[in-house]
Amino acid sequence: MAKALKEKVLSLKMLSHSVFRMSIESEYISSTALPGQFVNIKCGDGINNILRRPISICGVDRQKGTFDIAFQVRGKGTRLLSEYSGEDLIDLTGPLGNSFSLPHTLIPQKHSKVAAVGGGIGIFPLLFLLKEMNNAEKHAYLGFRDCRSMVMVEDFREVTDKLLISTDDGSAGYKGAVTDLFEQHIKTWDKPDIIYACGPVPMLRKIVSIAQAHDIMCQVSMEQRMGCGIGACLVCVCATRQDDGWKYSRVCKDGPVFWGQDVIFEE
Amino acid sequence: MAQVSLATNIAGIKLKNPVIAASGTFGFGREFAEFIDLNKLGGISVKGLKLRPTRGNKPPRIAETPAGILNSVGLQNPGIEAFIKDELPFLRQYDTAIIANIAGDTVEEYCEMARMLDDTEIDAIELNVSCPNVKSGGAAFGSSPGAVSEITSRVKACCSHPLIVKLTPNVTDIAEIAMAAEASGADAISLINTVLGMAIDIHKRKPVLGNIVGGLSGPAIKPVAVRMVYEVSKSVRIPVIGMGGIFSGEDAVEFMLAGASAVMVGTANLVNPFACLEVIKGIEEYMEMYNYRHVNEIIGKLDTA
Ligand SMILES: Cc1cc2nc3c(=O)[nH]c(=O)nc-3n(C[C@H](O)[C@H](O)[C@H](O)COP(=O)(O)OP(=O)(O)OC[C@H]3O[C@@H](n4cnc5c(N)ncnc54)[C@H](O)[C@@H]3O)c2cc1C
Numbered sequence: 001m002a003k004a005l006k007e008k009v010l011s012l013k014m015l016s017h018s019v020f021r022m023s024i025e026s027e028y029i030s031s032t033a034l035p036g037q038f039v040n041i042k043c044g045d046g047i048n049n050i051l052r053r054p055i056s057i058c059g060v061d062r063q064k065g066t067f068d069i070a071f072q073v074r075g076k077g078t079r080l081l082s083e084y085s086g087e088d089l090i091d092l093t094g095p096l097g098n099s100f101s102l103p104h105t106l107i108p109q110k111h112s113k114v115a116a117v118g119g120g121i122g123i124f125p126l127l128f129l130l131k132e133m134n135n136a137e138k139h140a141y142l143g144f145r146d147c148r149s150m151v152m153v154e155d156f157r158e159v160t161d162k163l164l165i166s167t168d169d170g171s172a173g174y175k176g177a178v179t180d181l182f183e184q185h186i187k188t189w190d191k192p193d194i195i196y197a198c199g200p201v202p203m204l205r206k207i208v209s210i211a212q213a214h215d216i217m218c219q220v221s222m223e224q225r226m227g228c229g230i231g232a233c234l235v236c237v238c239a240t241r242q243d244d245g246w247k248y249s250r251v252c253k254d255g256p257v258f259w260g261q262d263v264i265f266e267e
Numbered sequence: 268m269a270q271v272s273l274a275t276n277i278a279g280i281k282l283k284n285p286v287i288a289a290s291g292t293f294g295f296g297r298e299f300a301e302f303i304d305l306n307k308l309g310g311i312s313v314k315g316l317k318l319r320p321t322r323g324n325k326p327p328r329i330a331e332t333p334a335g336i337l338n339s340v341g342l343q344n345p346g347i348e349a350f351i352k353d354e355l356p357f358l359r360q361y362d363t364a365i366i367a368n369i370a371g372d373t374v375e376e377y378c379e380m381a382r383m384l385d386d387t388e389i390d391a392i393e394l395n396v397s398c399p400n401v402k403s404g405g406a407a408f409g410s411s412p413g414a415v416s417e418i419t420s421r422v423k424a425c426c427s428h429p430l431i432v433k434l435t436p437n438v439t440d441i442a443e444i445a446m447a448a449e450a451s452g453a454d455a456i457s458l459i460n461t462v463l464g465m466a467i468d469i470h471k472r473k474p475v476l477g478n479i480v481g482g483l484s485g486p487a488i489k490p491v492a493v494r495m496v497y498e499v500s501k502s503v504r505i506p507v508i509g510m511g512g513i514f515s516g517e518d519a520v521e522f523m524l525a526g527a528s529a530v531m532v533g534t535a536n537l538v539n540p541f542a543c544l545e546v547i548k549g550i551e552e553y554m555e556m557y558n559y560r561h562v563n564e565i566i567g568k569l570d571t572a
């Protein structure tokens with residue numbers, strides 16, 4: 001169940017020219033959050049900058065009662081968020097949304113192979129997911145714009161068996177799209193049992209088509225502009241399949257995680 | 268200190284306090300029930316209902332603008348039957364006024380919905396007349412006194428529940444429309460719905476909203492709403508429910524001084540799940556500060572001398 005909370009910011013670290021990682025004290029979030037869930041943060045005064053900003057939970061420390069978020073400064077909300085400092089109180093609702101299905105719930109009998117594919121800010125929820133998985137062989141594919149934008153690589157290395165990186169300009173790792181890197185790889189390496197993906201829509205669309213072509217289970221985490229974040233206002237929808245037709249599902253409540261084959265990606 | 272009384276009665280709708288959650292911002296109450304005790308609300312106006320399930324507009328459906336938001340949900344809703352069967356029993360567990368907000372493409376659709384609601388346990392119907400009138404070229408019903416008159420009298424004839432007509436601000440003379448509703452049998456007026464607006468992403472050179480245009484709400488529209496509530500209150504004798512950018516008790520009092528007998532809180536719920544409760548508390552504090560005993564004592568008490 002989600003709660004409205006005012007929690008203490010413990011630290012804010014700059015990871016790259018535009019990405020920050022914030023640790024927040026919260027017994028409640030750290031003890032209840034599941035991978036894939038997010039918090040909706042009031043970044044400004046809530047009057048002049050009305051809307052909260054949805055940010056994924058990228059890790060929890062249940063012992064210490066803290067959780068982490070990582071965010072890229074894009075516009076005024078995330079800029080305000082980057083101006084918080086230790087001891088400030090942060091107003092947030094959470095944990096919100098559904099969560100990724102962990103491998104043991106999908107394939108109980110097996111030590112499964114999973115692939116996590118993330119692009120840009122889509123990598124953050126995958127860190128929490130990979131950390132929460134035991135008893136699985138974990139490969140991660142992370143796509144960045146360039147080597148300057150690479151963040152949290154060491155954190156990912158710690159929680160994966162294999163880590164592959166791509167950059168658009170080739171300044172680190174594979175040169176090109178993370179989807180191409182992934183596709184080449186699963187042709188040589190034996191294919192994963194499950195794919196988890198988060199990133200921009202064109203990337204997700206491609207991942208879902210790769211998953212379908214290779215008959216692999218696939219979950220994607222979607223982004224949409226949000227209002228309430230709790231499922232009441234119906235502004236955050238994406239199109240999903242239903243029986244013979246389709247409907248609009250709420251990314252904040254029915255998602256953000258959907259089965260790849262259920263999402264209808266816009267052209 | 269003497270207890271202040273917030274209980275009020277508008278057009279036969281009993282309210283334990285004058286604060287109602289505005290349509291479209293509160294769903295059918297379920298999500299908010301996780302955060303607050305719905306019994307504490309004066310009422311809930313449910314998400315706008317149509318005769319049939321409606322998917323709504325293509326996303327994105329929301330944009331943030333200075334002190335406001337634009338939305339273009341487009342009345343996504345499960346349809347009136349599903350509301351009566353699946354949502355109303357849930358809402359009826361709570362001791363709060365339940366207002367069914369309805370919208371149609373034709374006058375007949377409004378009437379059919381009103382008939383379906385007639386023997387249900389709702390407390391009132393709120394007619395959303397901001398929708399395009401499909402049969403007469405798509406202009407909103409609410410933009411002409413004649414159309415508002417017709418729809419009000421026809422719906423009134425189909426249904427015994429108190430009838431609230433919710434006005435759109437996108438008109439030249441709102442008082443004229445309010446008078447047309449009153450003359451045709453409306454039991455109360457609520458206003459304002461959202462103000463038509465638009466936002467553009469200059470980097471993509473595209474509209475932010477999938478629907479191109481949307482409705483502006485929040486603090487940005489409050490002065491417009493207060494002015495319209497003031498004008499309408501002076502022109503009709505039926506009670507007026509005011510809304511538009513109410514985020515605090517002070518905001519609510521402003522509407523009440525301008526003539527509103529009750530208020531609705533919309534956009535504020537999106538930011539703060541406790542918004543309605545905070546507005547109730549703020550009204551109480553104002554009354555205590557000025558020694559008002561009963562909330563009705565502040566209604567229309569604006570001094571324009
Ligand atoms: C479920 C979910 C999880 C997310 N997790 C993260 C994360 O872990 N780290 C991170 O950096 N970003 C994340 N995002 C994206 C993040 O919410 C946006 O980058 C942020 O809202 C931009 O706000 P702004 O004020 O900086 O930008 P502005 O452009 O000023 O924002 C204007 C409005 O558009 C909305 N908006 C703009 N871009 C997006 C977007 N991509 N998705 C949703 N709303 C948007 C804003 O919330 C705001 O309402 C997530 C989004 C969703 C939906």
Ligand SMILES: Cc1cc2nc3c(=O)[nH]c(=O)nc-3n(C[C@H](O)[C@H](O)[C@H](O)COP(=O)(O)O)c2cc1C
Binds near residue numbers: 290342395433
């Ligand atoms: C997301 C959203 C959805 C809305 N949906 C409806 C609706 O279905 N029916 C309706 O009559 N008004 C609807 N409204 C209008 C509100 O009920 C209210 O009239 C308006 O937003 C002004 O009040 P506010 O500034 O407090 O939000 C909606 C508003 C918002 C923000």
Ligand code: FES
Binds near residue numbers: 228
């Ligand atoms: S943001 Fe309100 S329903 Fe999703």
